[in-house]
Amino acid sequence: MTDAPEAAAAPDDLLASYRRRASEEIERRLPHGEPREWLYEPLADYPRRTGKGLRAALCLAACAAHGGQEDDALAAAAAIELAHSAFLVHDDIQDGSEWRRGHPTLHRRVGLPLAVNAGDALAVLSLEVLRADTGRLGRRLGLRILSEFSSAMWQTLEGQAVELGWRRDGVTNLSPQSYLELILRKTCWYTTIAPLRIGALIGSWGSADLQALSRFGLFLGAAFQITDDVLNLTGGQGAYGKEIRGDLREGKRTLMVIHLLSVAEPPHRDAVAALLRGPAAERTDDRLDWLADLLERYGSIAFARDFARGVADAAAAAFPEAFRTATRPERAEVIRQLIGYVVERTR
């Protein structure tokens, strides 16, 4: 058994500790063999790149807070991270992204067809890891975890479809509420809500109070995603790991863009909407400079930062209720520390 990280450690160190444990578990689960060059090596690429470890931290800490050993949830945490990698591979292809975690995206490295196949394989592998864990957890709890997992994956796919649909159909008449609903599905379910729920279910062997946890997870995940969007505009590529302004180049309707469209003078608003609706090739560096300048001048970046802090306030308020039935609430302190971290981070 592995000791839990000290809650007093800095959030970055805490996350690194959880990330290491999840990475070791993932490494143990990665398949080997032939065709190595065309399947197993591309499949292992993203899981081996250093992510933030947020999902694993939430899953393991929620398990411990509900009475389990963190190691009980390691397989589930690994499965969630593998599914995350699967989504990232396909997401990068859909968005035409060039950088991921400081390195060229997988489809740039190995080509589109092999990257699509590796993404598919990662999704299958994540399910296989969970299925294998069913024997240890028992049929009843194991199936419950599988159901939680697949439900979260569906939410993610639905959210991704909505975002891609907005872009394909040139939808720009959006509100902060519609954006929040999008990221609830696209990000929150598999980034925060499912890891918390699954960890709590394993720790309590099926008896945890999930509704309050979901509420807290929604707030934490939304604050995380909005901050991620801001960092995509303002972060340095070295620390951030993705292509700076990549979201603008891909025409994503982030909270900042939605704010800009609602407060800009009509000529600016129309030009921004046209740029977002147009083909990606029209979003040249010059036009992105212009768009980024508008976002700054109209206060859209400051708006998103403040909005994220408000959502984080909601997370802080929801935290006590979320862990009210935890049998070892002191083990949830790690999670409480992440509330401030998700909005103040620089990567």
Next chain:
Amino acid sequence: MADKDDRDRSVNRPWWVDALDPVENLRALANVQDFGRIAAEELADRLLAGRDGRDGAPTGTAASDAELDQLVRRFQAEAIRAGDTWANFIDLFASLVGVLSRLPGRPGPAPGPAPVVLEAATPGMEATAVFYVHNTSATAVGGVRPHCAPLRSHLGQQLAADAVRFDPEVVDPLPPRGSCGIEVRCRVPPGAAPGTYVSVILVSNVPELYLPLQVTVQREAEA
């Protein structure tokens, strides 16, 4: 940046635009944090409320009930470790505790899902109620069959499980994201002692669902 007078004043503008306009309303901008918090909380209320019927613990539970709830949950967790059969028994126990805690003298809401309460009935009569089974997944679920253990009173008196019937007996299949109403009927056998009897309804292939079942048997003169 535009002067505020240049702005579109259409009544069709979304309500939140004015509140977010940094030029028009600086004070509102300072309140963006509040707006973010409220928007997120409203979304949670709208999309997450009631999602986990089994797992949602009521807010405002009295401290003693919360402690009892926690004890039951721990007991339940330990029993589930021991196997499914035990888990069903402990489900029943948890329900029983929930029902007992709602009896007079124990104010405040009790933990656990809302029970299926059948109208009071006298021996020889039948009481009915309806509950719903929801399939929130994207795949159909087959063999959805409700069943329950014998009902017991606090004195240990028992109504046999076969006193309870379900209509339909089985739902096969329950479509994806679909719901089905199931009628539960309890025929109180002649000679049954007056009192409140409880059990728990479990549903095959819907492992997350359990519903406390409560039947009150009255003396014939009371009916």
